[in-house]
Amino acid sequence: MRNNATTEPAWLRWALITLALGFLALNLLLPLLAVFGEALRKGITAYVAGIREPDAIAALRLTLTVAAIAVPLNIIIGLAASWAIAKFDFRWKSVLITLIDLPFSVSPVVAGLIYVLLFGLQGWFGPWLRAHDVQVIFAVPGLVLATVFVTFPFVARELIPLMEEQGRDEEEAALSLGASGLSTFWHVTLPNVRWGLMYGVLLCNARAMGEFGAVSVVSGHIRGKTNTLPLHIEILYNEYNFVAAFAVASILAGLALVTLVAKSLLEWRFAGQLAGRGH
């Protein structure tokens, strides 16, 4: 009985599905449940106390602040870069694409150290910054810079294949009908890529809030001042404050889940438009 080359025997299909689901349950679902389990181990009162602690609130505020600066910055720069790459021809284009990929290939710790080398007291701009009373690393600007660096590729990488696939025909039509460059971008290019952009923004945001390595290097770990949520979790854990550590971790997991749900909604609702993403 050979009916279809794509149909495998039932047992094999079930084995594969069980394997995949089992793997997901073990590696994704179980740790997630463990986070919430540990957080609630000593009851809801201890959980709430862990979250309402001033340092935890400061860390949450800082994480949201950093994401609120880093994500819009990356939207603007990502849009500009992908627009330039997909719609124009120029020399060094491949160099630019490689540069955009750089943060993916560089370890986050190295990304953090780059900023210490540039803006640290012993670094290139350190003495000048000190003389002018500007604090970059071990303060919010450093955290933002490090986050922008590691999250930079998400928007651009999402948009470049999409824009390239859509080609330049529509833009050329708009231009030939007398539209200005800016209004062509605003009324033609941007609406075409809006769902891809959203998708990139969500990924960018998730990483911005969860980043550990790069921000750890430039943070200085000042309690209530320069600790983002992931750094604060590490500190609480090291202080044997396991309930509070997991309570704060559950907040971070919650933020990530919101992002994931939003992403799934986008995928489900706009599967057609997103299909053109090219990867």
Next chain:
Amino acid sequence: MRNIVSAHIIARRVALAMVASLALPGAAPAATVSLLNVSYDPTRELYKDINTAFARQWKAKTGDDVVINQSHGGSGKQARSVIDGLQADVVTLALAYDIDAIAEKAQLLPTTWQARMPENSTPYYSTIVFLVRKGNPKAIRDWDDLVKPGVQVITPNPKTSGGARWNFLAAWGYAQKKYGSPKAAQDFVTKLYKNVPVLDSGARGSTTTFAERGLGDVLLAWENEATLANKELGAGKFEVVVPSVSIRAEPPVAVIDKVVDKRGTRKVAEAYLNYLYTPEAQEIIARDGYRPVNKAVAAKYAGNFPNVSLFTIDHNFGGWKKTQTLFFNDGGLFDQIFDAAKR
């Protein structure tokens, strides 16, 4: 119509009052100063207590509020951050060499800093003890038991951790005293590191490895860290074993001149460090498991701290600078020992 207008006026007055009350802390005579204390790993709990007490005392004395921010990590890493521009008003690190590094590499304070405060700028000291599992199943009593085959020893990496350097030197000092020669000490310590399955980067990491992950038979730890782990991680699960001889581990403190002069915080920063020597602070220090330098307080809490013969880094090793170069710099004795131990 008049009602609406007056309601409007009232609303504006309320808004103004709210703005005024927000602005008040700056306008009132009581100012708020902030300090940053950059410290090493195990002192989180200690300085949490000290900071509260100091703020209360400072408020009573000057009327000003003082907020002391804390940063903790491996001592060497913390020194590196200050060198790179972390705005520490004061540093309270695990060993003098790390503050020497700040003075030498970044010139943020004079190299003679250690002579500026009493007791070599060391308001409390500690020593290295063993934490073993309940009932002491491997019967670990002294340093010699650590080099026996089949005993797993947990200690952090001396390259990054101040506590680990004290651990290393405590073992070395014991062996040299007992077996006579530096060669014998090196053999002893090599055997000890053969029994170390994992080197964490900081003291707190090692404690977690031993207590939470259940690795190893014995943890080499600061006395205060062992006491705290015993208390926080379930009393009755561990036992503290005090060896016959150990090292006097001296974690010093210093004001970072370049930072306090720039920020205008010298007065309060110096008061903060001087406060550590007061009987009030010495009591907090003793209660948190560190040995106080104040004689009266030390006598009062003598029961908390077992008698152990302590040797010093200055007497046995000729000071930190010499020790660092000989043992812990690249290619130094620790590297040789670690290479030999891995074989």
